[in-house]
Amino acid sequence: MTTTESDWAKTTPTTEADWLTRAGEVSALLAVDAVARDREGRTPYAEVQLLKDSGLVTLLGPVEHGGGGQEWPLAYKIVREIAKADGSIGQLLGYHYLWFWAARLVGTPEQITAVEELATANRFFFGGAVNPRDNDVTIRDDGDSIVYNGRKSFSTGSKVSDLTVLEGVLEGTDKHIFAIVPSTVEGLTFHDDWDNIGQRLTESGSVTISDVRVDWASAAGYVDKEFTPRVYNTLNVPTIQLVFVNFYLGIARGALETARTYTGSKSRSWLHGGYSRAVDEPYVIDAYGDFTSKLWAVEAFADQVALEALEIHRDPAGVSERARGEHEVRVAAVKARATEVALEITSGVFEVTGARSTASREGLDRFWRNVRTHTLHDPVAYKRREVGVFVLRDEIPEPTWYS
Numbered sequence: 197m198t199t200t201e202s203d204w205a206k207t208t209p210t211t212e213a214d215w216l217t218r219a220g221e222v223s224a225l226l227a228v229d230a231v232a233r234d235r236e237g238r239t240p241y242a243e244v245q246l247l248k249d250s251g252l253v254t255l256l257g258p259v260e261h262g263g264g265g266q267e268w269p270l271a272y273k274i275v276r277e278i279a280k281a282d283g284s285i286g287q288l289l290g291y292h293y294l295w296f297w298a299a300r301l302v303g304t305p306e307q308i309t310a311v312e313e314l315a316t317a318n319r320f321f322f323g324g325a326v327n328p329r330d331n332d333v334t335i336r337d338d339g340d341s342i343v344y345n346g347r348k349s350f351s352t353g354s355k356v357s358d359l360t361v362l363e364g365v366l367e368g369t370d371k372h373i374f375a376i377v378p379s380t381v382e383g384l385t386f387h388d389d390w391d392n393i394g395q396r397l398t399e400s401g402s403v404t405i406s407d408v409r410v411d412w413a414s415a416a417g418y419v420d421k422e423f424t425p426r427v428y429n430t431l432n433v434p435t436i437q438l439v440f441v442n443f444y445l446g447i448a449r450g451a452l453e454t455a456r457t458y459t460g461s462k463s464r465s466w467l468h469g470g471y472s473r474a475v476d477e478p479y480v481i482d483a484y485g486d487f488t489s490k491l492w493a494v495e496a497f498a499d500q501v502a503l504e505a506l507e508i509h510r511d512p513a514g515v516s517e518r519a520r521g522e523h524e525v526r527v528a529a530v531k532a533r534a535t536e537v538a539l540e541i542t543s544g545v546f547e548v549t550g551a552r553s554t555a556s557r558e559g560l561d562r563f564w565r566n567v568r569t570h571t572l573h574d575p576v577a578y579k580r581r582e583v584g585v586f587v588l589r590d591e592i593p594e595p596t597w598y599s
Contacts, residue, residue: 219277227281231559257316269502272442279446283566284397290439295322302417323353324361328597333364344408351403354386374416383408394569428512430595434527441534448538451563455545521592528579
């Protein structure tokens, strides 16, 4: 254990600045072997344990149970800081925050209290078998219980999680039911089939769900087998889309900072350029100025949208369909810009680092691979469409699994 890690047990951050300092310490530790871990693709048990030991997993948890009692704007900044060092771990942490919050989105007051105490006090880590494009998980009503069966092609967090969020459709109805189960529960089988070019350590492979039984009392938001909908239930999409935004921006910043270090210490100036150092070449200076300006702008936009969301999260009962829709449009706008700037920076840094920076040992390609992989989650053109329809026709997006 490093000195930094041993110090964590002595103090729990209480202010935003303290939490960001803690996240910076975790990020620095993750950066040490990020290239090697990406190449090996090993299951990130140690890295998730680092998130637990540092207390970052409890950021949104109640203070009385050992949590940070913090709010979403800070959570998004911390996701960015972790993703700067390792995009996969940033994604895992961001998804954890969303699934931790899921009880508040759809649960009853009693369920919220129970889930948050359990997860916070034990520093449990969440994963989710909730891929909305798969409609092949069914739920059977079995008296006092419901029984899940089926398969999901993605289950982010899988083997490194303590708790897994399940979702399926009750047979004979159109009712979707969420429930939280231990990740080790009998009948939950995670498959080692995540083999994509990026976000390689997110443990996002498929899962088979075989006769996983849950008490009706644990069906999120259900009372006497009935669910009472409210607008706040639909905030899961804009909330996790902002998670996406922030780990894209974190990955972009990681690429830019890694490239800056490389340019300053390893890049050679062009032999016909007339400069002895790469950092003095005008086109290199211009590129870094351009990349940095764009990144700063989108980071500021992301922070502003997170603050707008905070008012909704603070008043779950009072949010209107119009307010929810306008917020989703803002999220769509920043998602489009974050996607664009992250792809531009992570591919463009090679122009200012030079041919030798493509060596595998440098690992500079991992930033682009990570962004390129996850930005295909849902088409960014449809995010721009949400904004355009709102501007031209004053129509807000209909809540869906992606809007």
